Amino acid sequence: MKNLESLDQNFIKTLLDNVPQQIEELYVPKNKNDKKTLGLISVAKEKNIPILFNKDKKLSAIFKPSVVKDINFLEKLIDQKKNSLILILDHVMDPQNVGSILRTALAADVDAVVVSKNRACHLTETVRKVSKGASEIVPFVIVNNIKYVLKNLKNLNFNILGCDGTAEKNYYECDYKMPTAIIMGSEDIGIKPNLKKDVDDMIRIPMNKQIESLNVSNACSVILFEARKQRT
Secondary structure: OOOEEEOOHHHHHHHHHHOHHHEEEEEEOOOOOOHHHHHHHHHHHHOOOOEEEOOOOOOEEEEOOOOOEOHHHHHHHHHHOOOOEEEEEEOOOOHHHHHHHHHHHHHOOOOEEEEEOOOOOOOOHHHHHHHOOHHHOOOEEEEOOHHHHHHHHHHOOOEEEEEOOOOOEEHHHOOOOOOEEEEEEEOOOEOOHHHHOOOOEEEEOOOOOOOOOOOHHHHHHHHHHHHHHHHO
16 A cells, blocks of 8 residues: 555654654654644654655655454454454444544554445545544454354354444443443444344443434444443
8 A cells, every 4th residue: 555644743643652663754844843843853753753854845744554454363363362342333434433433442442443344434544534543553454244253252252232222221331341342333224133133232322312312433432431441
């Protein structure tokens, strides 16, 4: 995959702090001397990243984008980390949502985000941009069959949770301290019925009855931070 460019300071800082080896070059305008920019330059120098000064060039980073992972990567990850937290997105198509979810996933210590090969938003440039750099850190796994993944996780004693507004159990009543997979469906059709068969508990986010549901990225934030709270 060809190198990409980011002009977003938050994106650049996330790369510098976590995966500086993916940054090829940092471009800085000669007259740019605000505190945040100077901080980025200082970190880049510490990590031996080439810095190019150009009065006509906006602050930007040229970076090697992360590559998507496959089922083999996911299986190795789960084998190496015995108490994994996996987020599975079923038919979530909007790149803005997927980008926001990746940012939340990084903040909440999610080990991997899994989507299907078909009828799913993948790791597009828009997703990367919205994620503010999280897309370069959180493993993004594309699989042929989510149901196959769920069956394997069940065999490994994962607790599989599915979010649905009609569920009886509240999200905070679950135990997230064990190996856990959380499935989030699209806002229009939710989790497919054939996947619900492999779910251990359907959970809901209790809310004011004047609103039907949360945006899927907001719902992910609520549930994932509950998982993080219990795990830390």
